[in-house]
Amino acid sequence: MAKLTPRNNNNNRPCCDVLHLLPSSLIALLLLWTLWSTRTHIVSDPNNTPISNRAHGPPDQTFYDDPDLSYSIEKPLRNWDEKRKEWLRLHPSLAAGSKNRILLVTGSQPSPCKNRIGDHLLLRCFKNKVDYSRIHGYDIFYNNLYLHPKMDSYWAKLPIIRAAMMAHPDAEWIWWMDADAVFTDMEFKIPLDRYKDHNFVVHGWPNMVYEDKDNKSWTGLNVGSYLIRNCQWSMDLMQAWAKMGPNTPNYEKWGRILKSTFKDKPFPLPDDQSSFIYMLSTDRARWEKKTYLEGSRVTESITQITMGRGVGRRWKGL
Amino acid sequence: MAKLTPRNNNNNRPCCDVLHLLPSSLIALLLLWTLWSTRTHIVSDPNNTPISNRAHGPPDQTFYDDPDLSYSIEKPLRNWDEKRKEWLRLHPSLAAGSKNRILLVTGSQPSPCKNRIGDHLLLRCFKNKVDYSRIHGYDIFYNNLYLHPKMDSYWAKLPIIRAAMMAHPDAEWIWWMDADAVFTDMEFKIPLDRYKDHNFVVHGWPNMVYEDKDNKSWTGLNVGSYLIRNCQWSMDLMQAWAKMGPNTPNYEKWGRILKSTFKDKPFPLPDDQSSFIYMLSTDRARWEKKTYLEGSRVTESITQITMGRGVGRRWKGL
Numbered sequence: 001m002a003k004l005t006p007r008n009n010n011n012n013r014p015c016c017d018v019l020h021l022l023p024s025s026l027i028a029l030l031l032l033w034t035l036w037s038t039r040t041h042i043v044s045d046p047n048n049t050p051i052s053n054r055a056h057g058p059p060d061q062t063f064y065d066d067p068d069l070s071y072s073i074e075k076p077l078r079n080w081d082e083k084r085k086e087w088l089r090l091h092p093s094l095a096a097g098s099k100n101r102i103l104l105v106t107g108s109q110p111s112p113c114k115n116r117i118g119d120h121l122l123l124r125c126f127k128n129k130v131d132y133s134r135i136h137g138y139d140i141f142y143n144n145l146y147l148h149p150k151m152d153s154y155w156a157k158l159p160i161i162r163a164a165m166m167a168h169p170d171a172e173w174i175w176w177m178d179a180d181a182v183f184t185d186m187e188f189k190i191p192l193d194r195y196k197d198h199n200f201v202v203h204g205w206p207n208m209v210y211e212d213k214d215n216k217s218w219t220g221l222n223v224g225s226y227l228i229r230n231c232q233w234s235m236d237l238m239q240a241w242a243k244m245g246p247n248t249p250n251y252e253k254w255g256r257i258l259k260s261t262f263k264d265k266p267f268p269l270p271d272d273q274s275s276f277i278y279m280l281s282t283d284r285a286r287w288e289k290k291t292y293l294e295g296s297r298v299t300e301s302i303t304q305i306t307m308g309r310g311v312g313r314r315w316k317g318l
Numbered sequence: 319m320a321k322l323t324p325r326n327n328n329n330n331r332p333c334c335d336v337l338h339l340l341p342s343s344l345i346a347l348l349l350l351w352t353l354w355s356t357r358t359h360i361v362s363d364p365n366n367t368p369i370s371n372r373a374h375g376p377p378d379q380t381f382y383d384d385p386d387l388s389y390s391i392e393k394p395l396r397n398w399d400e401k402r403k404e405w406l407r408l409h410p411s412l413a414a415g416s417k418n419r420i421l422l423v424t425g426s427q428p429s430p431c432k433n434r435i436g437d438h439l440l441l442r443c444f445k446n447k448v449d450y451s452r453i454h455g456y457d458i459f460y461n462n463l464y465l466h467p468k469m470d471s472y473w474a475k476l477p478i479i480r481a482a483m484m485a486h487p488d489a490e491w492i493w494w495m496d497a498d499a500v501f502t503d504m505e506f507k508i509p510l511d512r513y514k515d516h517n518f519v520v521h522g523w524p525n526m527v528y529e530d531k532d533n534k535s536w537t538g539l540n541v542g543s544y545l546i547r548n549c550q551w552s553m554d555l556m557q558a559w560a561k562m563g564p565n566t567p568n569y570e571k572w573g574r575i576l577k578s579t580f581k582d583k584p585f586p587l588p589d590d591q592s593s594f595i596y597m598l599s600t601d602r603a604r605w606e607k608k609t610y611l612e613g614s615r616v617t618e619s620i621t622q623i624t625m626g627r628g629v630g631r632r633w634k635g636l
Contacts, residue, residue, distance in 0.1 A: 112438035119437035120430035126441060127460040130448055134457050141452070142445045 062087045071166055073148055073159040073242050080232040084169040094170040100192055102227075103171040104133050105164050107143030108179040109152070121180070128182040135186055139171070150246045154223075154272045158238050158245070165230045178224040190227070198292040199234055201227040202276075206293050209280050216281070218262040218274040221293060233290055240283075244275040380405045389484055391466055391477040391560050398550040402487040412488040418510055420545075421489040422451050423482050425461030425474070426497040439498070446500040453504055457489070468564045472541075472590045476556050476563070483548045496542040508545070516610040517547040518555065520594075524611050527598050534599070536580040536592040539611060551608055558601075562593040 063069060063083040088095035106129055113119045126142055133140040146152050147159035161174050175190075195201045204221025212220075228234045244254040246269070255269040262274050280287050381387060381401040406413035424447055431437045444460055451458040464470050465477035479492050493508070513519045522539025546552045562572040564587070573587040580592050598605050
């Protein structure tokens with residue numbers, strides 16, 4: 001299945017322990033293609049035959065045809081529920097089953113990991129998620145681009161989740177998982193029925209998030225893995241959330257506020273987890289109702305192992 | 319979605335540039351689980367709901383219930399066509415569409431790559447294949463275990479392909495791709511109709527494989543990417559192929575034979591590519607009819623970039 005170099009070229013081709021050099025421009029092109037390609041959009045049926053393809057889809061215009069459409073996290077997207085609903089109406093084969101469709105999204109930085117075995121473990125962690133997705137019939141997308149030049153590290157999630165929602169109106173939920181989170185129970189089934197009245201599901205404890213006013217912890221919930229519904233509410237949430245991020249002029253000011261609120265927060269600048277707890281607790285009326293803090297410990301299906309400052313810790317959870 | 323450590327633990331959790339330490343036993347357990355789990359087998363429909371699960375499948379016995387069943391490449395599997403056919407009969411929801419179902423299989427060595435950026439590129443190459451598989455509705459499996467203790471490097475493919483065939487009787491084809499091969503045309507559709515009368519499809523040139531007796535090249539075809547049908551013929555092919563591998567006492571002898579046959583072969587010991595060309599050309603009556611040497615250069619959809627001895631080369635192909 002591959003055209004060879006002209007014969008008699010003595011290519012040295014051990015299968016695995018090879019050096020791999022890919023032109024970075026080629027890689028960037030491929031990565032961008034997979035994310036931004038909205039022209040073709042193929043979803044499989046059990047027969048593994050494409051059942052829909054936007055390139056040959058209905059001639060009606062959709063939100064994709066709006067010349068002002070922007071994937072940027074900095075440009076609010078309005079009327080998303082209506083736009084998505086109309087798109088689904090025009091794509092009935094994708095609308096079927098969309099209510100329970102999950103797109104698992106994960107990713108890591110564009111550059112090689114500084115730790116010697118970091119990328120090897122990222123590879124294994126990605127394999128773990130691909131295995132889980134295959135078993136449960138989920139699509140999975142791995143991002144390794146910063147879609148906003150200032151939003152790196154934990155803040156890189158929001159732009160990619162926003163883009164994934166827009167690129168996948170067929171998916172009801174985006175399931176974000178940090179690169180270093182792994183499934184330890186491959187048969188774990190996410191109880192979507194339990195979350196039917198909510199738009200954001202994250203492991204955490206209400207008392208730690210909404211109470212403990214004078215002694216709040218930044219570990220009241222864990223945004224290493226969360227479900228977020230593909231809807232206008234979520235777009236608004238991300239818009240508000242990103243206002244504490246490095247893309248805003250108030251980034252350092254927010255860092256001081258968060259550090260004084262969460263005494264155990266180890267970073268001087270805002271992180272997405274502290275910021276989210278702050279949002280929930282200070283604008284409870286706006287965000288609490290649709291946010292499900294999952295406290296169940298029955299199914300310990302995900303393990304997140306993070307090491308910093310030379311100390312390894314394990315987070316077990318649903 | 320994750321249970322946290324008790325509050326006030328100052329976990330240092332940057333999203334990306336972290337050190338990741340996973341207990342190797344846990345990783346091995348997870349990897350083995352995903353490969354060997356034949357108890358549960360879930361395939362998705364467009365609604366992303368599992369449509370079949372062996373654990374709750376029909377009560378009839380299948381080949382999986384045979385206590386003598388072995389996944390080992392060293393133990394011949396007989397009557398596979400009948401066993402697979404019977405299994406499909408008992409699983410009609412998986413039988414539907416199985417004629418065109420492809421499982422893409424790839425993988426790399428269990429240990430970290432010796433090259434500083436090797437695992438980073440493996441991660442990107444895996445992402446490329448996952449993106450392609452998502453777009454085209456294929457399942458994908460990444461292997462990073464040696465299923466036979468002696469069959470490493472390029473010889474690691476055969477045991478995993480054999481195991482994948484047995485674990486996926488629902489798939490008509492296994493598409494092997496080396497870890498360092500990437501799709502450059504994400505819209506490329508494999509022309510299965512063209513291969514309907516064949517069991518093995520690989521890029522190559524008949525004159526280089528079957529002729530050039532006194533000046534044969536080991537680059538007459540490229541086993542960096544190939545399609546192999548899930549059938550008894552393929553089981554027999556792999557059985558014969560593996561007889562030139564490091565699991566046999568004749569490994570070094572085969573190395574001398576291959577080195578004298580292929581003057582441009584850079585390795586003293588047998589590699590899978592030279593061995594396959596040797597098989598085809600010396601037992602043409604047995605293998606040629608069902609082997610399709612794909613010479614088309616119309617669609618250059620896969621690029622394999624391999625670097626050895628400090629020299630990078632690019633293989634472009636179908």
